Structures are given as structure tokens and as C-alpha cells.
Amino acid sequence: MKHNFSYLLNKWRQKKKKSAAVNNIPSDQTTLEKKLQDTVHSVRSSLGESSDFVVRNFKVGNNQTIKAALLYMDGLADKSFIQNFIMETLMVDTELEEISGKDISNDSGQSTSVSVSGKQGDFFKQFKDRIVANSEVSEINSYESLFQYLLAGDSILLLDGYVKGFAIGSKGYESRGVQEPSSQTVVRGPKDGFSEVLRTNTSLIRRRIKDPNLWVENKVIGKKTNTDVAICYINGVVNEKVVQEVKQRLDKVDIDAILESGYIEETIQDETFTPFPTIYNTERPDTICAGLLEGRVAIMVDGTPFVLLVPALFVHFFQSSEDYYQRSDVGTLVRLLRYLCFFLALLTPASYIALTTFHQEMIPTQLLVSLAAQREGVPFPAYVEALLMEITFEILREAGTRMPRAVGNAISIVGALVLGQAAVEAGIVSSAMVIVVSLTAISSFVSPTFNMAISVRILRFGFMTLAAMFGLVGIILGLIVMVLHLTSLRSFGIPYLAPMGPFIPSDQKDALVRMPFWNLRNRPKLINQTDLEREDTPSPKPPSTKQ
Amino acid sequence: MVKKLKIVCVIIIFILFLTACWDANELTDLALATALAIDQEDDQIKLTVQVINPDEIAGNNFTNRTAVSTYSSTGETVFEALRKLTTIAPRKVYLSHIHVIVIGEALAEAGIARNLDFISRDHEMRADFHLAIARGHTAAEAINILTPLEKISAEKLASSIESSQQAWAKTKKVSLDVLLSSISSKGKEAVLTGVDIIGDPNQGNKLDNVEAVHSPTFVKVDTVGVFKNDQLVGWLSGDDSKGLNYVINEVESTVEETACEEGDDKKVVAEVIKSNTKMEGKFKNDTPTVAIDIKTEANIGDVECGIDITDPSNFEKIEKQLGKEIEQLIKDSIDQAKELESDIFGFGEVISRSNYKRWKEIEGRWSDVFVQQLQTEVNVDVTLRRTGTVTQSFQKEIEEKKKKDEQ
Amino acid sequence: MIKVIGVLVASAVVYKLDYPTVKKSKSNRDKFVYWIFFLFVVGIMILYVLEVPFPNPTEWIKQVYKPVGEPYKQLVERIVNQ
Amino acid sequence: MLHQEKISVRQFTILVFMYTLGTSVIYLPSLVASYGKENGWISVLGSSLIGFGVVFILNKIAQLDEKKHLFELLEFIFGKWIGRIISVLILMFVIYLLATNLRQIGDFITTQVMVQTPIYVIMIIFILVSLFAVKLGLEVIGRTSEIFFPYALFSLILLIVLVAPQADFSNIQPLFRENIAGAFLAVFPASEVPYFQLFVFLAIFPSVNKPDKAKKGFYIGVALGSFILFIITFMALMVLGPDFTARNQYPTYILGKKISIAEFIERIEILVAIAWFFSIFFKLTINFYALSLGVSYLLKLKSVQTLTTPIAFFVVILGIILFPNIIYFMDFSQFYWPFFAITFGLFIPLLMLLIGMIKKRKQGNGSQTPS
DSSP states (O other): OHHHHHHHHHHHHHHHHHHHHHHOSSOTTOBOOSSHHHHHHHHHHHTTTOTTEEEEEEEESGGGOEEEEEEEEBTTBOHHHIIIIIIHIIIIISOSGGGSSSOTTOTTOSSOOOOSSSOHHHHHHHIIIIIOOOSOEEEEOBHHHHHHHHHHTOEEEEETTOSOEEEEOOBOOOOOOSOOOSSSOOSSSOOOOOOSOHHHHHHHHHHHOOOTTEEEEEEEEOTTTOEEEEEEEETTTSOHHHHHHHHHHHHHOOOSOOOSHHHHHHHHOSOSSOSSOSSEEESOHHHHHHHHHHTOEEEEETTOSOEEEESOOGGGGGOOTHHHHSOHHHHHHHHHHHHHHHHHHHHHHHHHHHHHHTOGGGSOHHHHHHHHHHHTTOOSOHHHHHHHHHHHHHHHHHHHHHSOGGGHHHHHHIIIIIIIIIHHHTTSSOHHHHHHHHHHHHHHHHSSSHHHHHHHHHHHHHHHHHHHHHHHHHHHHHHHHHHHHHHHOEETTEETTTTTTTTOGGGGGGTTSOOOGGGOOBOOTTTOOSOOBOOOOOOOOOOOSOO | OHHHHHHHHHHHHHHHHHHOOTTOOOGGGEEEEEEEEEEEETTEEEEEEEEEOHHHHHSSSOOSSOSEEEEEEEESSHHHHHHHGGGTSSSEEEOTTOOEEEEEHHHHHHOSHHHHHHHHHOTTOOTTOEEEEEESSOHHHHHHOOOSSOSSHHHHHHHHHHHHHHHTOOSOOOOHHHHHHHHHOTTOOOEEEEEEEESOHHHHTSTHHHHSSSOSSEEEEEEEEEEETTEEEEEEOHHHHHHHHHHTTOOSSEEEEEESSTTOSOEEEEEEEEEEEEEEEEEETTEEEEEEEEEEEEEEEEEOSOOOTTSHHHHHHHHHHHHHHHHHHHHHHHHHHHHHTOOTTOHHHHHHHHOHHHHHHHGGGHHHHHHHTOEEEEEEEEEEOOBTBOSSOTHHHHHHHHHHHHO | OHHHHHHHHHHHHHHHHHHHHHHTTOOHHHHHHHHHHHHHHHHHHHHHHTTOOOOOHHHHHHHHHHHHHHHHHHHHHHHHTO | OOOOOOBOHHHHHHHHHHHHHTTHHHHHHHHHHHHHGGGHHHHHHHHHHHHHHHHHHHHHHHHHOTTOOHHHHHHHHHOHHHHHHHHHHHHHHHHHHHHHHHHHHHHHIIIIIOSSSOHHHHHHHHHHHHHHHHHHOHHHHHHHHHHHHHHHHHHHHHHHHHHGGGOOGGGGOSTTTSSHHHHHHTHHHHHHTTGGGGGGGGGTGGGBSOHHHHHHHHHHHHHHHHHHHHHHHHHHHHHHOHHHHHHOSOHHHHHHHHOEETTTEESOHHHHHHHHHHHHHHHHHHHHHHHHHHHHHHTTOSOTTTTHHHHHHHHHHHHHHHOSSHHHHHHHHHHTHHHHHHIIIIIHHHHHHHHHHHHHHHHHHHHHTTO
């Protein structure tokens, strides 16, 4: 039965695919029409008479013999650029008298001349070489490429009688400039963040790594969106296998839309069913550069400031770029604090439940008495109480992020006063539980990356349930299962828990701790296998005061 | 594959969860016991449990209720009595936070071994509580007394046992494992702290007791009960207990005094800050002998007379006198133990350690040997270190002034 | 009876979730052996919840090692409780 | 074919260490104290010597053919049929071992930590976690051991350091006077728990990426494990006294209860129990893995993981029916189990080594003559 059903389903899907292809007019591979107006007409009709599609018909050459049309999308193309540098060259600067009769191949001629009677290719070439005075010009032959350029913001110049046209680079859409990233802020460190424009983003990286080996490869993914996706890495430093793997996986992606790098992330990650992120994302160019220099691969997607970095290991989610801008001892301490907070965020409510309902003997008497006093009159078992408070907190947090800024204050007042204080005073929850939940909440925000904090939030509820069932035994078994799962994960072939499991002694210098730079001689071993040496700064030695 | 397995785990765990939480006890369902009292009543065991009323101790609004309450029940055994308590106590009695177990004098005289098994067997019991004997009263009365300052009276009892051992050395804190191993050891007998009630016990369990500035009824710990096997055979006075502590090297700090002059009633008092005992067993002409070598360090804490302590010879004299005092304490203590026919010092173990073969010969009749034959050589060496914040006492000037006045 | 149904339901759930891992090996031998073992274990579990007395393997081992175990036991008791 | 996964020498060493601690870390002090009283620690030393002997033999066997695991070796040495019969016997021993270990966890938790929880629930959740590990494969098990190793080692060392102030040397006096015979007798039962079961490692030996270094790792793991066992026993005897140690079922746990530093660091015995959970979890998992490997090999299955789920549930039932009560278990484990274990843990390996050596020599001569 099941087989039959899935078979039918597949068939149906295939059918659907086919019919979708048929409806698409004009078909991608067809060449342009010879007659200019036909081409313009079919472009216009395929765009469904969209209002932002602009066609400017004009004539060029002696006696205005050549009919031409300039096509562009309003809003995507830079209007003043088109005005000043395309239209003006074509219509004004071209000396009309000389356009006919003169030999095309005569290069010594001071002015441009175009002959209708000349060979098609030559005339076209002339146009390309002389008249269109732009840096970014490419020929187009088919509707597919026409749409590709047109919808990317370029202007299309079509000439009557030719099945070819020009795409002139005139991208100039509105975009947010380079601003301070909102997600990962630092006290010390660069304040620029990626923006939505792919080109800006690559430039931000280029500006930092001035090395010819920094390679950026482009791919277009998304059947409908045709989104530019750039793979960026430093050749010679990067692990070739990872690059190959990334390319392969990107090639396999068959999706109609890529609106954010999250789409890519979900379609190329190793294991889908895991609460842990196996791909790193960030808005910070410096973080990406550091990753590239470690030998990792960045994947940039047009339209989002969030750039992906692979392979991403567990330890990477606890590293902030600021660790490297501060002194190493400070960086180390802060990093250890983050690991502590990871466990606090994960286990505090669970431990509270386990201790107060299973292992009261572990709590010192005085503390136990005060806990017991607080819990007098609380109608719920500790587990339910914790669950209630945690869910309330999650609701508050979610409301806080999605709310308009102006309402934010109201939320915090409601959260702090109504849910916190009033609930305690009304005896619905104990104040110890409020402390536990607050500690958990604050700890989960210590994580420098947001997605690790999310996975902690998911797992926390699991641990709470285990604690409610089996106490600390449950928590420990949960931890074992979690670590087993973590060790079984891989990020682009690299074991997720490296360098702890498998234990790589030389990589420990930049995992749990951060050693001073003069000690970080080598790049991480597992990620990078070719160009290991990172630096050779000698450890600083003060000049001897002895004479 | 792995994902599926995870789902299996989750589902099974949730199936279990439907019937789980066997061992979960909400704090509000527990009565935290802080003290147990075991008494003999006719042929039965009377068990009294002191439980905390948490709201009274850490709650927001205090009422007139007491911070602790006690429940008693009787049964053939401790275990049975404890389970019978469930008929009286509103909540499950939770034993992990017990600080003190007080045993009634009558029961102790009859033998405590049979009641201790439950205590060492039950998983809720931890080994960190103190054991004591109620002297002259029932154990229940001892844990019923309300104490000022410490709302949980059991905690007061535990802390006074501890602090009096630490600073006064006239009691002996005994934990369960020490008690059990001394009861079962062939060359050592057990001791337990005694708890006295000063005042009227019926007065002591009312809230009035703690509402007065001076509580009329209170508990006091300064004696030590001596056991032979598992039966209480007598009591050591405070000074004798101190001697015991000197011998078994449990003195952390105490106070020793000696007369300024022979026969003078004015004293020089020294604070012992460190004491170290070495015992060595040997056979002197077939007589089992234990040499007790004590090295004590002390500071002068109080000088009542005009003795010139800046004079090194006087200093030495005081050292010697103090040594003699301690020696006397120890000898009295040993005499007392011999009178009670109980080797509480573990001399038997000392001898077995030094001469195992000979020990095997006398092991069977050790109790008699201890009383009749055992010789002890006590050697106390006191070293005075400091004199407190002053050197010479002003007493001397006063005395001189007095003399002048007389003249 | 309710217990037997419980065991059956639980086994069905386990089978449903565990079998795909076996199926993945694409070996008929694996599948066959898996079924046999699974049914065997389910059978044993049902017998267990029905409180059918099982022979105790420990007893068999005891029987096998009795010739050495008994003298050793006596030896231990003599030496330890001398 | 059943062996594609590789673990590193470090992981192997840690697994050996965990296995050595396994069940013994919490039982051993009581066992040796009941035999040798204050001189019980001598038996631990003696048994670790035996342990080294066992490791020596096992290393020699592994050397016969480093690419073959235990069951292949058995077939190689004893021939097809006898080898298979012995394999089946060994598998029966391992499944018995697995069920016993599981039962021990259950007994511990239901006596000390969670008294009202039915024992089968505890056994099921532990075997499920172990099943999860075996399903994920040896590589994951090895890496996970690396993660938990620091905690297990650190918490045991912490236990030793924290109870050290309460150690009383007089508890283990008189030295070498009394109970010497008992102490030496205890070497036998004391070595069965960790050491006579080490042959299970022959099943994962060929998975180690550097076989020649793995031999050293085997020694190091056993040495470290024995050292911790010895120190813990020594401490238990000194702190609790021989009587109390012998009387308690789980003296190491009681040792944890004794920790009290400045009335602040106390009541942390559950941390000791947690370290023990880790070590016994790895013991369980290694036994489970070896068992699945053997079964899959004998039945010529494609994957080690095929039969793990039925085996897991079978082991739970077996663990429950094996021992009707704890006294039965103690009697069995004291007087019969050592013989049961020595048959498989020492005699069969010795036999394997002897026959294997002879066979190899013959083969070596045979192959040398033509060339």
C-alpha cells in the first residue's frame, strides 16, 4: 500500500514539474527575435506587463536608421546612470552625420560611424567596441540571459535586426549601507557589518585579506529567485575536500527560492535532525575573515547580511572575535565563562528539579529549609512550576524580539512585575524558581552565537523532563546521550566535537582556552591540512635590564 | 537511523514517564527531621522525631507557632516506630538531614546495638550526625527543649557538641561509624556525649522558654557516657572527659589552670592551642604498659596573681605545673575508666599494634587485664608560647600597692 | 492481559522505529535473523509479564562449578573467619 | 567487513581504563576488606599484578594477527567448528556479564539513590543509552570516552583528596600481621572483576589505528585503572575502617558521604556516583559492542548493529531473572563467579595463545620452506 502511494506521489510530482516547465514563456533557451518590437513585446508579456519594467525606444545613427530599445527595471537600475552614460552616449555623443558610409574597420577615424549596410557582426562589434562606453558590457543571445541581467538591475540594449543584444551594467538599487551589526556586538573590534548586497560583502572581506589567493566563486541557486551565492575561501589554506564538499552540496540544492542564508544552511548541513547548529553564521566580516584564515569556507548569499562559515565545530560557537582582540588571559576566562554558562543554561532548572524532588539530602539543611518555606503553598510540583516559568520566559523573550520597539518597555514591565513579583507574592511560584529561571535566561544569552542558545533552549526542556523522572540519574543519562549525539555529528566531514573528541592536543590552544598569539603557531589541524603554519611571532621578551 | 533511535528513546521514556516519578517527593510533602530521640518505654521503643516547620524559620510571615515540632510513636523496633509515625505525622518523615540522634539513658543502659542497625542500614541516613545520650531525662525531653538563637534546637545541640569539643574539650563528638567500630572492636570501648537538661523540661518545650531573656530551661553538654560493649555503664565528669580527649588526641583547644603558688587559690590560666598525643604499648615484665606522651602548646590567657611571668624561670615553673595538672587529669580519667571497667581509650588496640602476639594471648580477658594489670606512663610536656596582648600583669602593682597600704 | 497488550504495543513501536535501521543493510539474512530474534525476545517478555517461572542460568553455572566452588567456599570461610 | 571504524590509541587506552574501573570501583573495597580486613589493599596490588599478566597474554594473542578480532582469531586458532563452539560459549559469558553489570547498576541505584523505582526501569534506561551508543558505532564510543575521561578521573581524584584529611593510618594497622591469608586469597576474586574480563578488548583490538602502540595503551589503561582502584581501596580502609568497609555494600559511595570540608563542601557523594555511572556505562557499552560483534560475526550478518535492539531487551530480562535477590548474587559472585570468569578470562586466552603460537610456528615454517 505504502509503496503504491509513494510511487503515485512521485509520479504526480514529476508531472507537475513538467507542466510547470511548459507554462514558462518564453522558453529559456530560445534566442531573441530578429524584429526589435517582437522581442520587446515578448519580454513585456513574460513580465506580465509589470509596471516597473521600462522600455525606452529610440533611434541611433545617420538618418536615425537604427531602431534601438533600452530595457531596464525601474528601481533596480540606476536611473541617472542610464541617463548620463547610456542614453547620452547613444543619442547625443554619436555624431549622426558620420554614422553611415565610413568604413567600419577604419580605426583612425576620429568619430564613430555605423553602417547599416555593413556586415551584421561588424556593426554589432562596432557598437560594442566604440559606442557603448561602459565598463561592464556583455552580449546576450537568449531570453534566459536577458532576464538574468535585466532582473539583476542591468540595462538591456537591443538593436533592430539582430538576435543579440547588450547587457550594460547599471545596477543601482537601494540598499542599506554598511552598518554596525545588530546581532553580535563587541566592545572592542571593528564595528562594520555585512549588508544585504553580495558585492559589498565580498568587498568587506577583500579589504581585510589582500591576498590573491582569496578566491570567490559564484553560483546561482534558486529556480525562481536566481540568487547569487558566493563561495569564498583562501586557496592553499583551505581544506580542498571541504571546498569540494561545499560545491557538491550546493550543486545538489534544488529549490525555487533562496531568501536568506538559512535556506542554504538547512539544505546543505550534514545532519538535519539535530538541535545543534553545524554551520556557523555571522554578520561580522572580521569573524568571517578569521574563519577563512583558519582554512574554513564562507558561503555568502545575496540579500542577507548573514554569511555562513563551514565547517563549524562545537567550540566555534563559544568563540567570539573579541577573544582575539583582548589579551589572551581575559579571552580565556571569558571563554571558560561561556562554557560554564552553557551548562548553567542547560542544566540549572533540571538540577533544581532533581535536587528538590529527588536528592534533598544534597542540599544543606539551612538552604533546604528556606526552599521548603518558599514552596509552602505553591500548588504545583517543582517540575510543573519550572515548566510554567520556563515557558513564560520563552513567551516573553519571543514577544520581546518580535515586538515593535515602542512596546518593548511594556513587555519588560509586565514580565518583571506582573509575572515575576506578583506571581511570587500570590504564591503561584516560589521565588527560588524565579531565581533559577532568571539565571538560566541570562546564562543562555551569554553565548556569542544565537543558534547555540536556541539549541540549549530546546534541550533544556528535555533535561527538565528527565530530571523530573529520574533525578540526577536522568540528567546524567541525558548528558551521555547528548554527548554521544554530539560526537556522532560531523560538520562537512569534520567531527563536531573536535578537538575534544577526538582529542587533538595541538588544537587545544584555541579551543577551551585562547593561548597568546605567539603560541598559536599552527592552524587547527583537522580543518586545515595543507598550510599549517600560521605565524612565527617570537614570544615577547623585554630587553634585559642588566648591562 | 540514529534519528529514529532517538525517537524510540523518547517514546519509551515518555511511556515510562506516565507511570514514573516513583522516588520524587515534593519539598512540600516532606517533613524534614532534624533530630531523633530513641527511648525505652516498658518493653517498647519510643521514637520521637523533631521536624522543622520551614515557614516559621524562613517564611515571610511568622506566627506564634514553634519552629520545630516533635512526633512520637512506639513500636517493637526503631523501624516499626518510624513507620508508625506516618499515622501521626502529616508528611513523610525525611531522615537525611538529621543532625543529632539522642538515646535515652534507660535504653543505653540496656544496650544500644540492636537499635543501631536500622540507622546504619537505612539509605536516607547519612553518616554525619552526632549521637548523644540524654542524662537523667528521657531523650524525647532533650529534643523537646526550645532554644533561643537557634530556631532548630537540634542544630543547637549539634553545634554545641561540636564547639564544646573544639573549644572546651569536655565532650566527645561521636559519629555513627566511630561508635560502631568502637563497639565492635576488641581493644576499645565506646563513649557518647551526654546531654543534660537544666531546668524544668516541661517548661522547656513551650514558646515562653525562648521568649525570656534568660531561658529558664536549656540543654547542656559536658559529660561523656562510658560504654562497655553496647551498654552504658557510667559517666565521666567534664574533667575526666577532657583527660580522655587528651589521651585519644582529640583536644583542639581547651583551658588549663594552675595555682600561682602551691596552695594558693589564685590561678594562672593557659589556653591550650595545640596538643599532640603519642601512645606506645609495650610489655614491662609481662605487664602491659602504655606510654602516653603528650606535647601541648599553650598561651597564657589569664593571670590572677602578681607572679612575674616575664621571668623565664617562672615561665618554666608554670609550664611544669600545667603539665602536672594535665597529667593528673589523665590519671583521674584512667582511674575512672578502670572503675567502670571500660577501656575507652583504646589501649587494647595500642598494645595489639605494638605486640601482636602477646595481644592475642590476653585478648580474651582484656577487660580484666585493663582493670587489674595495665600500667600507664603519662608524660606531659607543656610549652607556653605567648602571653596574650600584655606581658606583665597589673596584679603585681596592685599587690605592691596593697602591701604599701598595709605598711 | 493488559500487560501482554502493553508489551505487544511497546514491541510494535520499537519494531516500527528500529526496523528501518535493519532494512538499510539490504541483506535478507539480516532481516530474517532480526525477525527471529525480535520474536524470541517479545516471546520472552510476554512470558515474563505473565510471571511464567524461568529456569535460572545462574543455577546451571553453579552446577557446573560446584566441584570447585564448594571446597573454595569452605576454604574461604575457614580462612576469613578464623 | 564488520570492522570499518577506527579508534585512536588514546581512545583505546581510555576505554581500557574505564573498563577496569567499571563495576569494581564501587564494590572492590568491600570485597577485599571482607577477606583481608586491614590488609585488604594487598589483594588489590596482587590482583593488579595478575591483571598485567592477563594483558600480557592478550597482547600476545593480538599479535598473532593484528587484523583479526576475537571471534576471527578463535576460528583461526581452533579451526572452524571448535572455534565457533568456543565463540558461542564466550558470547554466553559476555551476555551474562552484560546482564550482571546491568543488574549491578540497578541494585546500586535502587539501594542508594532511588529506592522506590522498579529495578527494571533503571535497567531499561541504562541499556537504552548503551544501545544508542552501540548503534552509533565504535568511533563515537571512543570519542565520547575522551570527553568523559577527564571528569571521571578528576572526580575520583577529588574524592581521594577530599577524604584524605579523615584518613587514619591506625585503621590499617597492624600491617602484615593478621588476615594475611585472607588478603592473599582475595587476590583471586578481586582479579575476576576487572581483569578476567579484559579479553573482551580483543574484539575491538583490530579497530585501533596503530596496533603496535595499542599494546602499550592496554598496559597504561590497566595500570591507571588499577592505581585508582588501589588508592580508593586504601582510602576506604583508612577512612572507614576495615569493618565498616566490609559491612557496606558500596563503600566508595559512603566514602563520598564522608567528605566534609569546612562544612561547605559536603553532601556531594552523588558526584562520585556519577563518575561511576560513566565508567560502568563504558563497561556496559564495550561488552554490548563485543557481544553484537560476535553475534553478527557468527551469524554472518552485514552490520554489527542489526541485532542490538533485541539483545538489549533480552539482557534486561536476563538481568532480572539471573539473581532472585542480592544475597544470592553476593554468594554467587564470591564463590562461583571467579571460577566462571577465570575459565574465560584466563584459561581460554592461554589456550588460544598456546595453540596459536604452535600453529603460527608451523605456518611460518611452512611458508618459509618454499621461499
